Amino acid sequence: xxxxAGENFxxxxxxxxxxxxxxxxxxxxxxxxARGQSDVSLAMRAAEAGITMxxxxxxxxxxxxxxxxxMAGDRIVVFGSFHAVGPALxxx
Numbered sequence: 001x002x003x004x005a006g007e008n009f010x011x012x013x014x015x016x017x018x019x020x021x022x023x024x025x026x027x028x029x030x031x032x033x034a035r036g037q038s039d040v041s042l043a044m045r046a047a048e049a050g051i052t053m054x055x056x057x058x059x060x061x062x063x064x065x066x067x068x069x070x071m072a073g074d075r076i077v078v079f080g081s082f083h084a085v086g087p088a089l090x091x092x
Contacts, residue, residue, distance in 0.1 A: 025069065026053040029062035031083040059084055063091035 028042040037045070039055035039062070046053040056062035059078075066076045078088040 025066075026051065027056035027062040027066055028053040029056055029059040029084060031059065031080065033081070033083045035081070036083055059087040060091055063088050067091075 026046070028039040028046065030039045030042075031037065039057055043053040043055045056065045063076070063078075070076060078085050
């Protein structure tokens with residue numbers, strides 16, 4: 001797969017390695033911390049990499065939405081820093 005010389009490596013890396021290529025729906029969640037982003041900002045950055053994510057509020061709100069939309073046999077996958085995964089674990 002060829003890449004444009006001016007393409008941002010971090011964006012390219014996200015596009016090539018993201019689990020969302022294999023997943024049906026992605027929900028962006030706002031995270032805390034110095035490097036945290038809002039759900040809207042994260043969804044916009046994902047879109048720049050060709051990944052569709054739906055802004056879904058906080059991590060807990062995103063987990064609730066994923067649970068509502070999941071069907072029997074579906075899996076909810078959380079990826080990111082401990083600022084995302086930690087709060088998600090408390091929703092299980």
